Amino acid sequence: MSRNHININTISAVVAGALCTITLPVGATYDQLSIETNIPLAKMKNIRVNVNNDVVEEYKDGTVLAAVNKYYKREVVDGIVDLHFKKTEMKTLSEKRQFCLGTKNMQPQTAEQVPFMPAITSVTVTFEIDASVAAPTVAVTALQSDAVPFGNFIKVKRLPVTLSAGTNEIDNIPKGYDAHIKNVFLVTDATVDKVTVIRNSTEEKNVKQSIAEKVQRENGRAPQAGYYAVDFCGEGDIKQALQLKDVRDLRFRVECDAGTAAATYGELVIEYVDTLKGV
CATH class of the missing domain: 2.60.120.730 (Jelly Rolls)
Structure with a gap:
């Protein structure tokens, strides 16, 4: 399939002082998430990507995530916080896409495949909204590609x-x-x-x-x-x-x-x- 942008609508607790949770549908492969928000970067705290019960990415706040993106010369725009699973800093297309967030569930054919093909039951992005933020807003767009299982990440x-x-x-x-x-x-x-x-x-x-x-x-x-x-x-x-x-x-x-x-x-x-x- 060609890459496709979709809106992610399952977003809870967009409230000052709360833990905001973005829930991603399981089954797709995610190249990138773009979070449009009026929350200042420093007040978007403890950003985490969670797969099942495992934290696979974590950042102190939005300023750290933005600095990492700038280091790799990824486009950084005011009001949009990006999580890049496709690693554009790699040289070849296969290496760039190797680390996309795959959530397709497949049946392992051998015992050796079991650790490399875990069953994915949930994928969320969470962050704390500082209590001082007035009327926070959050909207999320996902860039998806061909469905693959979770592999190297x-x-x-x-x-x-x-x-x-x-x-x-x-x-x-x-x-x-x-x-x-x-x-x-x-x-x-x-x-x-x-x-x-x-x-x-x-x-x-x-x-x-x-x-x-x-x-x-x-x-x-x-x-x-x-x-x-x-x-x-x-x-x-x-x-x-x-x-x-x-x-x-x-x-x-x-x-x-x-x-x-x-x-x-x-x-x-x-x-x-x-x-x-x-x-």
């Missing part, structure tokens, strides 16, 4: 961290069983000079932030202030994602400017390539 997970001047090590990063990391954003007000990735005692990336951002721009990315990206798939090749299977030691060594205040808050926004029951 780019999960987005949050991990809070604290940073201080000098060297900081983050060693509690979830690894899952057979996941890969596509990209990591360190979101913080601290000034970060360098992020070094250490996997099983081997440095995978050790480059100053100024050089890293130059390479990202050469690869068609748009680095955002306060969002320090460690982009393993900068060339649009998913095969370059950081493999985590059998990884015992995974650390991010973050070098912060001498002027960084003690215990400055930050969080990692981690993009994993994984299955539904993974990390």
Whole structure:
């Protein structure tokens, strides 16, 4: 089938101070969701994509989601908040569409297929509307494509961290069983000079932030202030994602400017390539 835009009409609790829930019909494949709203980005909090009882994407608020979209040079428009399941930053069409949100239920033919073809019973997008928002409005349009089962997906997970001047090590990063990391954003007000990735005692990336951002721009990315990206798939090749299977030691060594205040808050926004029951 050709790609098709449809309106999503099952939207509940569009009320200040409430948890708004958008319910997607099961059976379709979703390339993108566009949420038209008058809610300021910072007041659209704890955005989550839920499949069955699993949170597969989560963002602190709309500002973080918009910054991630800007980094990938996705179109960002005032009054519209987009969730992109089709990954346009990949090089080939098959890789771009590989991670669309498929909800078609099919019968596994072998035992090996069971973990990769989970039964999908519900798909929702939820977010909290700040109590200060006056008369919030929400309308949703979905871009759908050929129906496929849920397969590999780019999960987005949050991990809070604290940073201080000098060297900081983050060693509690979830690894899952057979996941890969596509990209990591360190979101913080601290000034970060360098992020070094250490996997099983081997440095995978050790480059100053100024050089890293130059390479990202050469690869068609748009680095955002306060969002320090460690982009393993900068060339649009998913095969370059950081493999985590059998990884015992995974650390991010973050070098912060001498002027960084003690215990400055930050969080990692981690993009994993994984299955539904993974990390």
